[in-house]
Amino acid sequence: MLTKSQKKYLFAIYLLGQDGGSVKSTSVSDFLNVSKASTVKMTQKLIEEQYIIKEPYREIRLTQKGIREANKLFTPSVILQNFLIATVGVPSDKAREASVIIASELDEETLDKLVKYSLSLAK
Incomplete structure (x- = not known):
């Protein structure tokens, strides 16, 4: 089960990626008005739980589970x-x-x- 914070990040990625599918970490930080460090930390958690995919120096994409x-x-x-x-x-x-x-x-x-x-x- 997702935490409140995970839901917020996941939903932000979903909203920001509606046009092209992938999202920059900085866009997520700006949208949620959080630090880049917070976004990096949460991105790692969402990757571990297979909600998103992010290769080093690449943009974030939702997995089917994340969608x-x-x-x-x-x-x-x-x-x-x-x-x-x-x-x-x-x-x-x-x-x-x-x-x-x-x-x-x-x-x-x-x-x-x-x-x-x-x-x-x-x-």
């Missing part, structure tokens, strides 16, 4: 992002950042309930 886990966070994140923008009035850039944090931090049951609540208000 499956990141997909679990994607839909709830999009729903929450839309909720934050439309219902709460949060600017889109802040809503995106907040939705990544929320989707990564909450346990699956709580996240599911929050998503259902968000959807019920949208009707």
Whole structure:
């Protein structure tokens, strides 16, 4: 099972890599607003657990296992992002950042309930 921190990094890699598939470590650091050292450390953990692939001096790519886990966070994140923008009035850039944090931090049951609540208000 992924830790909250691992979810956050995995999801960031997923979001950043949607266009071309691979991502620079510095892009992950910038996106999450963390140090490069933190990104290197977490990258090693995600490699060990086979969620990502990164050869020395190369970009990061998700494995199939990593894609499956990141997909679990994607839909709830999009729903929450839309909720934050439309219902709460949060600017889109802040809503995106907040939705990544929320989707990564909450346990699956709580996240599911929050998503259902968000959807019920949208009707």
